[in-house]
Structures are given as structure tokens and as C-alpha cells.
Amino acid sequence: MPLPLTDSIARTCRAAQVDGGRPTPAAFELRYTEAGHEAYVSVNWLEFLHQGAADYQTKLQVLREWLLARPKGEVIAPSRNGALAVLPVQAVQGMPLAEANGSLDCAHEPRHEGDPHSGIRPQPGVETWPRQEDAPGRLAVQQFLFQAVCHYEAGR
């Protein structure tokens, strides 16, 4: 399900993807494996867990508590040296990526009921992307997303 343009998403950034508390483009890696590109960049839909008006700090606190309550291994747990990075859906979907094989869509990708898990998915899909040769194109997408971050704070 596509996310509303008025909503926002949060990426859980690992310690090595953060510098001085700030998320870097490394946090938005669309990993390339032997099986091919990952289909999307995993994020969480903030307004799925907290509906109604609130600032990002409040919404992230709700997400943080939800993530920390998950069974080990189900999610990337937010860490003290990592970060939570917030991106507005509209900013992500508004990125002009015509030269990078299309655009980006944000969609809800729940793994079970009550799951805010979502994805930033390239359109057309990664199955159409060139393989390793397009590493610079993927880096440009990561830079797009890094620049779309509107708020961030420590993971815990």
C-alpha cells in the first residue's frame, strides 16, 4: 500500500552508518548480493504507530519503544551509537530520478499484523537495474535520500 504523501518514515541507522550522530549516505544502501539487488530500503512508517499531530521526537519515541520490544533478530534494534533518521514521504517520492532508472515510491510492507515496516522502492523495480556497473547510480540514490533527511536523533 502506498504511504500518504503527508506522512513520514524513519530509517534505523547502524553505528557505522552515522558520523557524529548524523546519518550518512551509507545508511541508505540498497545492498547488492549474489541474489541481486535488495528490492527496497527498509524503513518504518511513523504515523502507522502514532496517528494524529505530534512532533518527530514524540513519534520516534513511540517507534523506538516498539522496536526495542520486538523479539531479537526481527528488526534492527536502535543503538546508542546509531541513529533514527526521518524522511518525509513527499520528499522521497518527489525526487527527480529520471536519470537513475525512474523514481522512488514509499509503500507499507508489513511482515505481520501491526507492523509499521515499509520500503523505499525504486520504480521500475531493481530487477530492471543494471548489475554492478550501476554502483554510481545507486550511490546517487543514497545521496538523494541522505539529503531528504529532515530530522535525526540517537537510536537510544
Added chain:
Amino acid sequence: MTYEAVLPNPASRGLSNFGQPFQDPRAFGMPPSGAVIGNGLEELDRLQAVERKLLALDSAFFEDYSKPLNGSSREAFSVFMRHHPWASLPLLGAESDGSLIATWERGGACLTIRFASRYEIDFAISVGTGGGAQRHWGKSQIAFFIAEHTQAARIISR
């Protein structure tokens, strides 16, 4: 598509997609690569700050993935910073395979470099913000990249 491969003909290396021919860094107020700004102590401080950044990333990456950073990528970043003494300290992160990603921002422009191997890089440059940003990306080599991309030289200069 603005994808730019490294072309074998040296004459072709002087142009980026910004259409800007190679310029000596001194043409826009920076010393040539290899020169030292200020005294030796200042440069020593900068190199020590680079090393501290690398050590912090070593630790963070091991915490995340229980393995070391890609040694070639780490060395390539270190060489890049040593050979461009007028370069400011970037934001530094690592991808899951241990490749280093460095990012510089300056006046609405942004340069991101992936140190793909000991000699090769992937890069992405944006100038401006939002939908009006001009974007450009490609592959290059550490030894030639700054000389070929005057926009990148401006973004990383301190």
C-alpha cells in the same frame, strides 16, 4: 543518463558532465594537490583527525558486523586525504561490505564518494537542492578525480 565511465583516452578525462574543462586548483584559490596549508603542525593535526575518524569507524563497523572494514577501501580513503591536504574532513560511514562512503557538503552542493577499491571510486555530485538540483555521478580513479572535476574540488576544500 549522465553515467560517466573512466575513458582510456587521457584527452577525454578533462571534461565532466558539467562541461567544465580541467582547471588547476590554484585557479580558484586552492593550492595544488600535494601542497600543505599552513604549517606542518596544522597538517599533522588534520591527518590525526582523519586517523581518529577511521579508528572510530573501525570500532563502529566491528560493533555492527563483527568483521573489519574493507582494507583496500580504508587505505584508499586515507591516501585520498593525504594527497589532498586542502580537503576538509568529510562525514564518513561504511556500507555492509566494508566500503567507505565519504560525503562533503558546501553551500548547497554535496559530493559523495564510495572508495570501491585501492584506486577506483564511485562518485555522486549534486548542486542545488530539491527538484532543482543538478545531479551527476560516475566512476573515476583517485589519482585523477579532483583534477577532472572542478566542482568536486570546490566542495571538498576547507
